[in-house]
Amino acid sequence: MELRNLLTYSKVCEAMSFSKAADQLGYAQSTVTTQIAQLEEELGVKLFDRNGKRIRLNAKGQELLLYANQLLALVSETKANVSDTKTPRGSLRIGVIESVGTFFLPDILEDYLTNFPEVHVQVLTATTREIMEMLRQNKIDLMLTLDEQVYDPDWTCAWSRKEDIVFLCAPEHAFAGRADLPLAELLQENMLLTERQCNYRHSFEHICDGYQMRPRSSLEIGCTNTILQFTEHNLGVTFLPRLTVQASLQAKRLANFSVKEVSIQMLIQLIYRKSIWCTPAMKAFIEKIRNTHKNMEA
Amino acid sequence: MELRNLLTYSKVCEAMSFSKAADQLGYAQSTVTTQIAQLEEELGVKLFDRNGKRIRLNAKGQELLLYANQLLALVSETKANVSDTKTPRGSLRIGVIESVGTFFLPDILEDYLTNFPEVHVQVLTATTREIMEMLRQNKIDLMLTLDEQVYDPDWTCAWSRKEDIVFLCAPEHAFAGRADLPLAELLQENMLLTERQCNYRHSFEHICDGYQMRPRSSLEIGCTNTILQFTEHNLGVTFLPRLTVQASLQAKRLANFSVKEVSIQMLIQLIYRKSIWCTPAMKAFIEKIRNTHKNMEA
DNA sequence: CCTCCTAATCAAAAATACTGATAAAGCGAA
DNA sequence: TTCGCTTTATCAGTATTTTTGATTAGGAGG
Numbered sequence A, B: 001m002e003l004r005n006l007l008t009y010s011k012v013c014e015a016m017s018f019s020k021a022a023d024q025l026g027y028a029q030s031t032v033t034t035q036i037a038q039l040e041e042e043l044g045v046k047l048f049d050r051n052g053k054r055i056r057l058n059a060k061g062q063e064l065l066l067y068a069n070q071l072l073a074l075v076s077e078t079k080a081n082v083s084d085t086k087t088p089r090g091s092l093r094i095g096v097i098e099s100v101g102t103f104f105l106p107d108i109l110e111d112y113l114t115n116f117p118e119v120h121v122q123v124l125t126a127t128t129r130e131i132m133e134m135l136r137q138n139k140i141d142l143m144l145t146l147d148e149q150v151y152d153p154d155w156t157c158a159w160s161r162k163e164d165i166v167f168l169c170a171p172e173h174a175f176a177g178r179a180d181l182p183l184a185e186l187l188q189e190n191m192l193l194t195e196r197q198c199n200y201r202h203s204f205e206h207i208c209d210g211y212q213m214r215p216r217s218s219l220e221i222g223c224t225n226t227i228l229q230f231t232e233h234n235l236g237v238t239f240l241p242r243l244t245v246q247a248s249l250q251a252k253r254l255a256n257f258s259v260k261e262v263s264i265q266m267l268i269q270l271i272y273r274k275s276i277w278c279t280p281a282m283k284a285f286i287e288k289i290r291n292t293h294k295n296m297e298a
Numbered sequence C: 001c002c003t004c005c006t007a008a009t010c011a012a013a014a015a016t017a018c019t020g021a022t023a024a025a026g027c028g029a030a
Numbered sequence D: 001t002t003c004g005c006t007t008t009a010t011c012a013g014t015a016t017t018t019t020t021g022a023t024t025a026g027g028a029g030g
Helices: A003-015 A018-025 A029-043 A059-082 A098-103 A105-115 A128-136 A199-210 A224-232 A242-250 A280-292 B003-015 B018-025 B029-043 B059-082 B098-103 B105-115 B128-136 B199-210 B224-232 B242-250 B280-292
Strands: A048-051 A054-057 A090-096 A119-125 A142-147 A155-169 A238-241 A255-257 A265-273 B048-051 B054-057 B090-096 B119-125 B142-147 B155-169 B238-241 B255-257 B264-273
Touching: A003 A018, A003 A029, A003 A059, A018 A029, A029 A059, A054 A059, A059 B059, A090 A098, A090 A128, A090 A280, A098 A105, A098 A119, A098 A142, A098 A224, A098 A238, A098 A242, A105 A119, A105 A280, A128 A142, A128 A265, A142 A199, A142 A280, A155 A199, A155 A242, A155 A280, A199 A238, A199 A265, A224 A238, A224 A242, A238 A242, A242 A255, A265 A280, B003 B018, B003 B029, B003 B059, B018 B029, B029 B059, B054 B059, B090 B098, B090 B128, B090 B280, B098 B105, B098 B119, B098 B142, B098 B224, B098 B238, B098 B242, B105 B119, B105 B280, B128 B142, B128 B264, B142 B199, B142 B280, B155 B199, B155 B242, B155 B280, B199 B238, B199 B264, B224 B238, B224 B242, B238 B242, B242 B255, B264 B280
Parallel strands: A090 A119, A090 A142, B090 B119, B090 B142
Antiparallel strands: A048 A054, A142 A265, A155 A238, A155 A255, A155 A265, B048 B054, B142 B264, B155 B238, B155 B255, B155 B264
């Protein structure tokens, strides 16, 4: 009998479902089945009445649940009292979208890693949809979104910042520096678009829809950096979060312009699940972001 | 943090030694080192002051020990209350010497296995010395010895029976049926001896020593059955525990005889460690032996 | 009846626990 | 001190266990 099994058991009882518990614990459903089977095997007792689809705790099962929860509580107490709860250590899994991972994280991580060498950081890059799923399934500890305001009652937003989406072109392009360019005129141009799942591309297309228009594009590029390169080489115009282009603008490799009908502002949010314990490694990361971007919160 | 680690930790604290704990738990020493390291890693805290050879619990270690013992006690309570403590199930590891394994166990096991199909029985055949070591190291649950009286304060003898060592020859051999054959005369003969570690061979040689004599033997055979075959074919005379030759005597394939100066009686003992919990599977096995050999206890 | 949803099963893959050999390091004796 | 003894640490290789993913089976509810 191992604590792993008891935790799974407790979750199963709470959710009254093997598959829901699996989801919450980040296991496959078959894993939960196996773990419960192990408990039953070891104790020589069935814990659930199975009726095809539905499960119900039987007497022994209820008794075990009491013990399991006591044990798990005692383990928590043990950890709280014995473990070093101040020094960040262990692992920290951060889910981000590509642009944030490339242009926002590096500065922070460099600092974080030197300050807390005992933390093993893992950065997982995926689409917003995917990282949200990862967070739900406990595959990541923290998620950095670039999106409209994200809200979920199970989640805590630890930090957020407004982020403008800006229109960009090569410095020699006719649009460079233009203010209030009519949308119709923009859409004459070839546009370099991010991948279909991208939030701000969605927002933009939604606005276009409102005017019964559509951007023309021969290129869809998943990598923000590549879009930057292409735009610098004047292969089209584009729009990207300001943070990704700050450097290019300052170096005058890119110019920006504004479009009359379009103003997109998104939010960078740092989110974790309410139900998990916010580890020192997480706390330190949150603090690091807050300090690095002081006076820039949303 | 898993209970396995906490049990190891508790044992280490009890023995104040990694290697002793490893021995008691049936682990390699490196396993204990690793398990403790895991605990320390996970808690981010050193539990022992290491001073090369000696280890000493530090403050955090002492605190953890209290919790660990509480947790282990609670686990025991859980098992006691939730698990089916009546039906024999799980595994049963029995250590025996070859002769007992071949001639004593089969009848009992056949019965046992049909009665308790949920028990996975494992029979480990080795020398007396080896099975004693296995018992100490928790590699077996029960040990069946054929030896002089075995006593260890850590062990419980669940059952025992006297066992004569009898001298045997082919029915056509001159010794067949002889009583009080002089030892000197026996030693003229070629003897089929069991392997050097064998208890009753030891006893016999010890007696011979007393008379400044030595058995002559061109053959040492580890397998009791083979000795029986050879003796039946009149390739020598031998001595074996009565239980191994009962059938051969009755079938008149062998004859026995007695030697004036030699009378060896040994004890079959069924032994388990006091410190472990006597599982239902063990209890049932003990009962089975007691019933099968009713009125034959030592 | 069919569809949807859930748990069980099982082979394959991944993770992890364990071992055995060896190294390092302290203790005690010569 | 050095030598031998004992104890823990380290590490590569192995064994075992855990987890997964695909599939099956078996209701529940339309």
